[in-house]
Amino acid sequence: xxxxxxxxxxxxxxxxxxxxxxxxxxxxxxxxxxxxxxxxxxxxxxxxxxxxxxxxxxxxxxxxxxxxxxxxxxxxxxxxxxxxxxxxxxxxxxxxxxxxxxxxxxxxxxxxxxxxxxxxxxxxxxxxxxxxxxxxxxxxxxxxxxxxxxxxxxxxxxxxxxxxxxxxxxxxxxxxxxxxxxxxxxxxxxxxxxxxxxxxxxxxxxxxxxxxxxxxxxxxxxxxxxxxxxxxxxxxxxxxxxxxxxxxxxxxxxxxxxxxxxxxxxxxxxxxxxxxxxxxxxxxxxxxxxxxxxxxxxxxxxxxxx
Amino acid sequence: xxxxxxxxxxxxxxxxxxxxxxxxxxxxxxxxxxxxxxxxxxxxxxxxxxxxxxxxxxxxxxxxxxxxxxxxxxxxxxxxxxxxxxxxxxxxxxxxxxxxxxxxxxxxxxxxxxxxxxxxxxxxxxxxxxxxxxxxxxxxxxxxxxxxxxxxxxxxxxxxxxxxxxxxxxxxxxxxxxxxxxxxxxxxxxxxxxxxxxxxxxxxxxxxxxxxxxxxxxxxxxxxxxxxxxxxxxxxxxxxxxxxxxxxxxxxxxxxxxxxxxxxxxxxxxxxxxxxxxxxxxxxxxxxxxxxxxxxxxxxxxxxxxxxxxxxxxxxxxxxxxxxxxxxxxxxxxxxxxxxxxxxxxxxxxxxxxxxxxxxxxxxxxxxxxxxxxxxxxxxxxxxxxxxxxxxxxxxxxxxxxxxxxxxxxxxxxxxxxxxxxxxxxxxxxxxxxxxxxxxxxxxxxxxxxxxxxxxxxxxxxxxxxxxxxxxxxxxxxxxxxxxxxxxxxxxxxxxxxxxxxxxxxxxxxxxxxxxxxxxxxxxxxxxxxxxxxxxxxxxxxxxxxxxxxxxxxxxxxxxxxxxxxxxxxxxxxxxxxxxxxxxxxxxxxxxxxxxxxxxxxxxxxxxxxxxxxxxxxxxxxxxxxxxx
Numbered sequence: 045x046x047x048x049x050x051x052x053x054x055x056x057x058x059x060x061x062x063x064x065x066x067x068x069x070x071x072x073x074x075x076x077x078x079x080x081x082x083x084x085x086x087x088x089x090x091x092x093x094x095x096x097x098x099x100x101x102x103x104x105x106x107x108x109x110x111x112x113x114x115x116x117x118x119x120x121x122x123x124x125x126x127x128x129x130x131x132x133x134x135x136x137x138x139x140x141x142x143x144x145x146x147x148x149x150x151x152x153x154x155x156x157x158x159x160x161x162x163x164x165x166x167x168x169x170x171x172x173x174x175x176x177x178x179x180x181x182x183x184x185x186x187x188x189x190x191x192x193x194x195x196x197x198x199x200x201x202x203x204x205x206x207x208x209x210x211x212x213x214x215x216x217x218x219x220x221x222x223x224x225x226x227x228x229x230x231x232x233x234x235x236x237x238x239x240x241x242x243x244x245x246x247x248x249x250x251x252x253x254x255x256x257x258x259x260x261x262x263x264x265x266x267x268x269x270x271x272x273x274x275x276x277x278x279x280x281x282x283x284x285x286x287x288x289x290x291x292x293x294x295x296x297x298x299x300x301x302x303x304x305x306x307x308x309x310x311x312x313x314x315x316x317x318x319x320x321x322x323x324x325x326x327x328x329x330x331x332x333x334x335x336x337x338x339x340x341x342x343x344x345x346x347x348x349x350x
Numbered sequence: 351x352x353x354x355x356x357x358x359x360x361x362x363x364x365x366x367x368x369x370x371x372x373x374x375x376x377x378x379x380x381x382x383x384x385x386x387x388x389x390x391x392x393x394x395x396x397x398x399x400x401x402x403x404x405x406x407x408x409x410x411x412x413x414x415x416x417x418x419x420x421x422x423x424x425x426x427x428x429x430x431x432x433x434x435x436x437x438x439x440x441x442x443x444x445x446x447x448x449x450x451x452x453x454x455x456x457x458x459x460x461x462x463x464x465x466x467x468x469x470x471x472x473x474x475x476x477x478x479x480x481x482x483x484x485x486x487x488x489x490x491x492x493x494x495x496x497x498x499x500x501x502x503x504x505x506x507x508x509x510x511x512x513x514x515x516x517x518x519x520x521x522x523x524x525x526x527x528x529x530x531x532x533x534x535x536x537x538x539x540x541x542x543x544x545x546x547x548x549x550x551x552x553x554x555x556x557x558x559x560x561x562x563x564x565x566x567x568x569x570x571x572x573x574x575x576x577x578x579x580x581x582x583x584x585x586x587x588x589x590x591x592x593x594x595x596x597x598x599x600x601x602x603x604x605x606x607x608x609x610x611x612x613x614x615x616x617x618x619x620x621x622x623x624x625x626x627x628x629x630x631x632x633x634x635x636x637x638x639x640x641x642x643x644x645x646x647x648x649x650x651x652x653x654x655x656x657x658x659x660x661x662x663x664x665x666x667x668x669x670x671x672x673x674x675x676x677x678x679x680x681x682x683x684x685x686x687x688x689x690x691x692x693x694x695x696x697x698x699x700x701x702x703x704x705x706x707x708x709x710x711x712x713x714x715x716x717x718x719x720x721x722x723x724x725x726x727x728x729x730x731x732x733x734x735x736x737x738x739x740x741x742x743x744x745x746x747x748x749x750x751x752x753x754x755x756x757x758x759x760x761x762x763x764x765x766x767x768x769x770x771x772x773x774x775x776x777x778x779x780x781x782x783x784x785x786x787x788x789x790x791x792x793x794x795x796x797x798x799x800x801x802x803x804x805x806x807x808x809x810x811x812x813x814x815x816x817x818x819x820x821x822x823x824x825x826x827x828x829x830x831x832x833x834x835x836x837x838x839x840x841x842x843x844x845x846x847x848x849x850x851x852x853x854x855x856x857x858x859x860x861x862x863x864x865x866x867x868x869x870x871x872x873x874x875x876x877x878x879x880x881x882x883x884x885x886x887x888x889x890x891x892x893x894x895x896x897x898x899x900x901x902x903x904x905x906x907x908x909x910x911x912x913x914x915x916x917x918x919x920x921x922x923x924x925x926x927x928x929x930x931x932x933x934x935x936x937x938x939x940x941x942x943x944x945x946x947x948x949x950x951x952x953x954x955x956x957x958x959x960x961x962x963x964x965x966x967x968x969x970x971x972x973x974x975x976x977x978x979x
Contacts, residue, residue: 149483
């Protein structure tokens, strides 16, 4: 059971920072609360008393969303469900609608936020690998001498390990900015204990852009989570694929490359199998959605992995 | 803790009232507004029994702090049939028989309502996906999906509304007919009150202090600090039990609360009744229990060894029950056989996971009758046991069975009703205890974990000549239904087969694990898992078709079981024929199948689970283009 004496819902950034300063050391910032409430239960944190909860989900700046100049800006309080029901976001971020489908369920996605998924820094976060593949940068704001200052940081640098981030005392994650990739095909592969409402054992975000013929890989973006302490971008594989012909042999070689990265605490053998399969399935699905020439993907590959 | 002022429009009515800052929306709706149609099944967003609309968006109200709902429009299950007329979806759930225990159904109806609002033409795959956040444990999802499809078609005018009406039925004509459930309207509307939905004026809230140790002597319990807390009206321990402190289905080995020692993690040690839940929880934290840890045993094989820790004085060998069955001469039978196969099979503990966590309400009525209302699956036995425990004549003890939100055997044991009775007697006020999901999992019975060694002797033609089965079950810390489970496991263990020589031994063993108890099939699952798996292996060894080996050995009309029960009609061969046909079975020994399977991807087989139905244009799921995702 989560107990608090006060639940504050600021409607401006300034009010939020004022509340954080006023209750320094005795508050917790929350947004969707979909992880905080289950956390404060038997078997996890048990009964928890936090004097002040500060809910940042109603701050307008944290709810902004826009696509412009090849970049997407997402307020940190954006609910995950928006990737499914806002067509502009779905177009610019092709892996995220599929990621959203695998994320909790329709109801929880209405509350759970992008920022929450990032600052929780779970090794198996679903949204984080997608955003990493989109070259995401974070905007972190704080109040200094009465004015709000912000800094920017790459998402890959921000997440440091399980539950650990570079978020500083008094700071809020306000927004994420990342590449708009409307010409890429996207896929998101996830496996957990069951279909709905599970934490990923492994999840993979794959984005592929092909030439006009659908036969050459112009760009590939790949990031994976669940195989180590934090989600990772597969830059080496991306370079191996970029400019290459789209064919089964290339994809199969690429699928082998990240297998060596598996460094999870448990079930490494299983995860290696999954990584190999997900790489192929993710690349095939993304390539198909990017308009792959149907003759270049062998039917073997498609039946096995698509 | 200053209150917050909450203003909202709830089911079309303006509400303005104080709420606690820590309350979740579900607490506010259920406890403060008495809108109990939506349930709390898990408190962690997993089950969907609490799904409500906030500003038209379906959310899980156990995951929403009430402060978030300030200024919002909230619609609960009660909003759907406000004037008494069921919504089309509710009528469809009624028509399709999509309600059994009913505990998940309000949430299901809400999720279905949201699904058809999001896409009025959603096909079955998309419906499944959109209902993915809601769990059902006994209705079965197919009827629920049938209901949603039916409602969709009525709403879209593809089917006339008349399909929702009750079908004409000749008087007394039930066999093979769909009979309308008379209790469905109360379930699809959320009107049915389960124990946790009920309140009484002056009611106190109960919380239970549970053992953190698997095996420990209780040196002392000091409840004085807890009793001094304002709002705490009663604290009880085993010292408050006036009569013979012991309950159990077969052996009364379990005290209402731990007496002298604790035997498993999660065992009740003390209980508190207080004006509110938070006070009761604080009181628990103020109870001081001094334990002296004892060696514990977690494996039934270790528990059977000499020198193992002993749980109960009456059973120095830790054997709760041994059921032996002897027919013919097994050793001779093996000697005569052409093939003897021995294997060992194990099964694990399983939680019933009924969607309604245990809950109960107790009071002492105007005539001094101690009354306990709970979803007990065995009220008459509970009544007799409680009378002995509280030393009252049976006429002064009453049990009322509230609707059971799923039981599966898990609600047969009188795990908490004794504490409720004692607290009602001590405080002379109504008291209510509602388990959390975690508490339910930690403290109540599980399916018996088992290890079965099975030896079978067969003739070359497939006839079984001898069977020796020895099953060791982990019964956990208390007897509960173990004796009956061992009995049934032994009676049904040799399967529905005519076997001349049989030796069966089933053992329930005490360990310091969570007690094992009744669970659907009551022991048959464990031994039959072994026997049926074994038959497949033997079929393979003999080059026989698995169906064939069962037909060869099947008991027939007039047959005699190994416990000497003469059978009239035996339907086994008909069941085998039906199963063979329905499964698309490829005839032959299990080793004879080639590289490809013809029983998959038929018109009536289902594709693997997938997500992404809503991203596929309607009606195109059949081509499975996204099937493997």
